[in-house]
Amino acid sequence: MYLDQQKIVTELSRWKQTMRDFSLPTWDELPSIPLYMDQVVIFLGYRLEPHLEDKPLSASTINNYVRTRMMPPPVKKKYFRLHLAYLIMICTLRDGLSMHSIQRMLPLGISEASFRDIYNEYVSQYRNVSLTFMEQLSPLIGDPEMDVPNYQREQDIDSLIATTASVAILSKLLTDQLIALRHSETEPEQTKD
Numbered sequence: 001m002y003l004d005q006q007k008i009v010t011e012l013s014r015w016k017q018t019m020r021d022f023s024l025p026t027w028d029e030l031p032s033i034p035l036y037m038d039q040v041v042i043f044l045g046y047r048l049e050p051h052l053e054d055k056p057l058s059a060s061t062i063n064n065y066v067r068t069r070m071m072p073p074p075v076k077k078k079y080f081r082l083h084l085a086y087l088i089m090i091c092t093l094r095d096g097l098s099m100h101s102i103q104r105m106l107p108l109g110i111s112e113a114s115f116r117d118i119y120n121e122y123v124s125q126y127r128n129v130s131l132t133f134m135e136q137l138s139p140l141i142g143d144p145e146m147d148v149p150n151y152q153r154e155q156d157i158d159s160l161i162a163t164t165a166s167v168a169i170l171s172k173l174l175t176d177q178l179i180a181l182r183h184s185e186t187e188p189e190q191t192k193d
Contacts, residue, residue, distance in 0.1 A: 008157060009141055016137050019130060022050055024123045027081060027116045034078035037062065051092050057152055064125055065090060070103050082112050085119040092126065094173055104179045136160070 025047055035043060037059045044057050066073045071086035079087075086106060093102045107115070135161075 005157070006030050006144070013141050016141065018050060019134055022130075024048075024126050026123055027085065027120050030081045030084045032043060034075070034080050035084070036077060037074075037079070040079045040084065040087070043084070044091065048091050051095060055094070057091060057148055058062065061127075062087065068099075068103070069108060070099070070106065072108060085115060089119065089122055095176060096168060099177055100178055105175075105181055124144065136163075 002071060031043065040062065041057055041059060045052060048057070063086070065071050070090060071083060089106060090102055093105070097105070107118070
């Protein structure tokens with residue numbers, strides 16, 4: 001059963017405001033002291049709320065990311081800024097990319113300074129794209145009190161669903177292609193027998 005159009009507009013307005021208020025922490029905004037696992041789960045649960053609503057982060061999930069070498073292991077059971085940055089990127093990227101793609105995208109074994117630059121660029125791009133994306137809702141939401149016929153809003157919602165689904169699919173395909181191309185440059189060429 002579909003919500004009526006006014007409820008959809010109200011919920012989208014609320015979601016848009018949530019996303020406008022949301023931002024990923026920069027490197028310097030991450031805790032400067034090491035955290036234990038339970039503190040990491042609480043910190044990320046708070047800072048990544050929109051991304052963790054459907055897939056909560058748990059200690060076993062973090063341990064799995066370490067075990068599968070998606071991120072560096074903790075140091076004496078403590079997690080530093082580097083670990084938090086990896087986890088933030090993984091948790092936000094997992095909404096749209098496969099774990100294999102994320103693993104190929106996030107480099108291991110580089111200096112903390114290099115990863116800090118990668119992370120801060122990601123945070124900046126995330127914010128820019130998020131703001132641009134939220135503006136796509138403006139024509140649909142507009143002024144909730146505006147007198148727009150229900151059939152027009154329904155068409156607009158259907159159009160937005162098709163558009164956002166297409167953007168998600170094409171973005172994933174392009175991201176996977178770019179990751180594959182980047183890795184084909186760094187991997188040694190296979191000789192044919």
